[in-house]
Amino acid sequence: MAKITFVQPDGRRQTVEAETGKSVMQVALAHGIDGILAECGGAMMCATCHCYVDDDRTGTASEGEEDMLDCAEAEVRPTSRLTCQIKVSEALDGLVVHLPEADE
Amino acid sequence: MAATELKRIVIIGAGQGGFQAAASLRQEGFAGEIVLIGDEPELPYQRPPLSKTYMKTGDATILPLRPESFYDAQGITLRMGSRVEAIDRAVQRVMVDDEPVAYDHLILATGTRNLRPPLPGIEHCLDLRSLSDAKALRAALSGASSVGVIGGGFIGLEFAAVARAAGLEVSVAEAAPRLMARAVSAQMSERFAEKHRALGTMLRLADPVAEISAKGLTLASGKSIACDFALLSAGVVPNTELAAEAGLSIENGIKVDTQLLTEDPAISALGDCASFPDPFSGRLVRLESVQAATDHARHIAKRLIKGAQAPYRAVPWFWSDQADWKLQIAGLAAPEDRAEELPDGTMLRLDGERVTAVETVNNAKVHMRSRKAMGQGTPLMLEDFAALAG
Ligand SMILES: Cc1cc2nc3c(=O)[nH]c(=O)nc-3n(C[C@H](O)[C@H](O)[C@H](O)COP(=O)(O)OP(=O)(O)OC[C@H]3O[C@@H](n4cnc5c(N)ncnc54)[C@H](O)[C@@H]3O)c2cc1C
Ligand code: FES
Numbered sequence: 428m429a430k431i432t433f434v435q436p437d438g439r440r441q442t443v444e445a446e447t448g449k450s451v452m453q454v455a456l457a458h459g460i461d462g463i464l465a466e467c468g469g470a471m472m473c474a475t476c477h478c479y480v481d482d483d484r485t486g487t488a489s490e491g492e493e494d495m496l497d498c499a500e501a502e503v504r505p506t507s508r509l510t511c512q513i514k515v516s517e518a519l520d521g522l523v524v525h526l527p528e529a530d531e
Numbered sequence: 532m533a534a535t536e537l538k539r540i541v542i543i544g545a546g547q548g549g550f551q552a553a554a555s556l557r558q559e560g561f562a563g564e565i566v567l568i569g570d571e572p573e574l575p576y577q578r579p580p581l582s583k584t585y586m587k588t589g590d591a592t593i594l595p596l597r598p599e600s601f602y603d604a605q606g607i608t609l610r611m612g613s614r615v616e617a618i619d620r621a622v623q624r625v626m627v628d629d630e631p632v633a634y635d636h637l638i639l640a641t642g643t644r645n646l647r648p649p650l651p652g653i654e655h656c657l658d659l660r661s662l663s664d665a666k667a668l669r670a671a672l673s674g675a676s677s678v679g680v681i682g683g684g685f686i687g688l689e690f691a692a693v694a695r696a697a698g699l700e701v702s703v704a705e706a707a708p709r710l711m712a713r714a715v716s717a718q719m720s721e722r723f724a725e726k727h728r729a730l731g732t733m734l735r736l737a738d739p740v741a742e743i744s745a746k747g748l749t750l751a752s753g754k755s756i757a758c759d760f761a762l763l764s765a766g767v768v769p770n771t772e773l774a775a776e777a778g779l780s781i782e783n784g785i786k787v788d789t790q791l792l793t794e795d796p797a798i799s800a801l802g803d804c805a806s807f808p809d810p811f812s813g814r815l816v817r818l819e820s821v822q823a824a825t826d827h828a829r830h831i832a833k834r835l836i837k838g839a840q841a842p843y844r845a846v847p848w849f850w851s852d853q854a855d856w857k858l859q860i861a862g863l864a865a866p867e868d869r870a871e872e873l874p875d876g877t878m879l880r881l882d883g884e885r886v887t888a889v890e891t892v893n894n895a896k897v898h899m900r901s902r903k904a905m906g907q908g909t910p911l912m913l914e915d916f917a918a919l920a921g
Contacts, residue, residue, distance in 0.1 A: 449593075457598050466551075466825050468577040469593075471895065472850050472859070494895035498903050 429520040433460045436528045445515045451524060452476040452511035462526035469511035474499040479506040479525040485513050501527030537635045537835065538563045541625060543615045543773065544640035545569025547577060548802030548824030550596045552638050553607045555832035563635075565607045568627055570614040573662055574599055579821060581665040582689040583852050587696070589669055594662065618777040620795055636835055639774055639785055639793075639800040640828075643767035643819065652743035656763035659686055668762065675699060675759035679748045681740050682765035683710040685851040688723065690762055691732050692854040701732040702756045704748060706739035706765075714849070714860070716870035716878045719890050723853065730854055769804045769817065782806050784817040789842035791831050799835075801827035809863060810844035811887070811910065816863065820849045846905040848898075859898040862905050864888035871913075879916065886911045 431454060432442040445454040455463040455476075464475035471491055477499040488496065488508055496507050510524065540556060542549045545567050553567045569575065576594040580586075585594060602609045610627065617626040624633040645658045657671060658664045668690070672678070678694050680687045683705030695701045703710075709720035710727075724734055735750060742749040747757040769784045779793045780786040784806035791799050791807060802824035806815040826845035833839040847863045864880035864887040871879045877897050880888040889901035900919045904911050 453593060456596075459598065459601055459604060467821060467850075468579060470579065470850060470852070472821075472848065491893075491895040494899050497896075498899045 429515055429517055429522065431515070431519070431522045431524060433458075434523060434525045435461065436526060445519075447515050447517060449515050450511045451478075451480075451513040451515060451522070452509075454515060455510060455524075460526070462529060463510060465511060467511075471495055471509060471512065474509060476510045477501060477503075477527055478508060478510050479504055479527065480508045480510075480513065480522070481506045481525075482519075482522055484519055485522070488512070499527075501529075537561070539566065539634055540564070540636045540638065540835070541566045541568065541632055541634035542638040542640055543568055543618075543625065544642055544770075544802075544804070545571070545575045545609065545611065546640060546642050546802070546824070547575075547596070547821055548642075548828050549638070549640035550575040551825045551828035552640060552801065552831060553602075554597075554605065555829045556836060557605045557607070559832045559836035561832070561836045565605075566610065566632060566634075567602075567607055568610045568613050568615055568625075568632075570612065571661060571663075572612045574609075574611065576662060577821070578660070581662065582659055582686050582693070585665055586669065586672075586690060586693045591662065615773060618773055618798075620777050620798070623797060635797070637798045638828075638831060639798065639804060640802050640824070641770035641773065642803040643769050645763060646766045646768050647763065648765065650740060650743060653763070655743045655745055656681065656761045658763055659690060660767070671760045672697060672699065677701070677758040679704065679756045679758035679761040681743075681748065681761060681763045683707075683734065683736070684764060684766065685711060685714070687762065687764035688727065688853050689851060690764065691727060692730065695727075695730045695732050696854065700758075702735065702748075702758060703727070703732060704735045704738060704740050704750055704756065706737070708737040710734070710736070711851075713866070715858070715890055716864075716880060718870055718872055719858070719878050719892075722892070723856075723858070726854065726856060767803070767819065771804060774798075774800065774804075782815055784815075786815065790834055790840075791827055791843055799831045801831060807843065810842065811885075812865065812882075814865075818847055818863070820847065822848045844908075846902050848902055856892050857895075859891050859895070860888055861898055861901040862886065862888035862911075879913070881913060884913045886913060886916055 431445045443458040452465045466475045467473035474495045574595045615625045615627045624631045677700035680703040683703045691701045738750040741751045771781045774785045785800040803819045806817045809816045830843045849860045851858045868880040878890040891898045
């Protein structure tokens with residue numbers, strides 16, 4: 428298990444116990460975190476699991492992930508990641524994930 | 532009917548599209564009652580992993596679209612394991628478990644079911660549509676050393692790749708002369724045929740299955756394929772009976788207009804079961820994809836709640852994972868659209884000079900740029916395409 432904190436654009440914070448082996452996207456869905464839609468179920472097809480993660484421990488986005496992010500709805504920043512591509516491990520304990528402004 | 536007059540919206544079918552409709556209605560600010568009725572016993576779940584990750588790992592925890600708490604939190608009445616038996620349009624209600632449920636608006640999201648052709652021995656075949664099908668298939672896989680796959684479409688080929696990786700002898704029998712014939716160019720079919728052959732899968736093309744037995748398949752040519760069990764993945768039929776019995780028009784699916792409305796202004800239809808006008812060609816199309824189900828659902832929610840009037844025109848996209856190849860398709864080609872191969876392997880489908888679809892393998896960049904360019908509202912022309920790939 429690892430603690431992950433999700434921060435909404437309005438500053439609202441939710442900290443959850445994340446199961447290792449799951450993706451950050453799966454953890455967010457399981458805990459009803461607003462703002463992560465994950466329409467393709469983690470197939471790197473939709474970019475609706477886009478978040479900002481400023482933490483070296485998560486590694487960097489793969490090339491395919493970068494390509495998907497190019498077309499994300501919300502503003503893309505250097506810290507942009509697809510949360511379906513970040514796997515939870517004990518080493519990620521304390522991770523902070525910022526949600527983007529909702530589209531529209 | 533204005534949003535304020537809608538008190539209860541009923542959705543038939545709690546799959547990808549039905550779920551999304553319920554979620555989007557709330558997101559758009561609908562405060563009334565939402566009743567989501569589905570005949571499967573599980574919480575609404577995604578199907579794509581059934582022939583991919585789930586088939587490999589058996590981990591069903593990745594499948595639900597949302598946990599049960601989501602439906603409570605969103606005030607969505609979820610009736611699982613319940614089948615709608617009839618729609619009474621005159622009084623605007625559906626019959627479910629012998630009980631009438633009234634609606635102000637009804638959304639049909641009934642999906643498809645496997646096509647079971649009347650072949651001798653068809654009862655020996657397993658299906659791959661639902662989680663219970665996938666469970667049975669996994670059980671069969673674990674004890675077997677060979678499998679026959681009837682139908683070389685996306686689902687059959689995804690399964691074939693998983694079965695091959697698990698060490699089984701795999702044979703795919705396809706009636707058409709090429710794989711995935713309805714959906715991709717002949718060149719892409721050929722590339723995938725070579726890929727599957729290289730994995731060690733035996734392909735029998737242009738040779739329909741004539742008979743199935745406990746020992747294997749017999750093909751029209753007289754050839755036989757010995758296998759411990761067989762998967763039937765030879766296409767689907769849309770679940771249109773409820774709509775047809777209620778007097779709605781069916782044309783390869785429940786016929787809807789550019790607003791995804793049926794002829795009855797109180798009934799919309801979406802996803803796998805709906806035939807809708809393609810925004811470019813105007814011809815009625817029915818798509819079996821996560822994209823169509825979710826984009827349809829969002830469109831309907833915006834129309835019902837926000838009164839949005841724009842016609843539906845989302846760019847179709849699709850993917851299929853077969854071994855280490857990810858096929859991605861942006862756009863929608865008609866079968867007769869010609870194909871042109873670019874130096875990087877991208878296959879363009881063309882109607883005149885208009886790019887109707889872009890097929891790529893393991894090339895997310897070109898795929899996403901194509902999707903984006905096609906979504907700009909103007910047709911994507913061949914001469915503009917080169918700038919995209921860059
Ligand atoms: C194995 C597999 C792999 C796939 N892979 C991909 C992929 O890689 N990419 C992709 O884009 N798409 C893929 N798809 C297709 C995608 O899953 C479908 O297009 C999508 O699920 C369609 O959503 P839907 O809501 O229209 O129908 P469904 O998700 O099928 O939901 C319809 C639901 O309605 C229920 N129902 C029907 N009639 C009634 C009734 N009278 N009363 C109550 N309930 C009823 C059905 O039982 C079902 O649960 C795959 C499908 C399968 C089966
Ligand atoms: S869930 Fe679709 S890209 Fe991450």
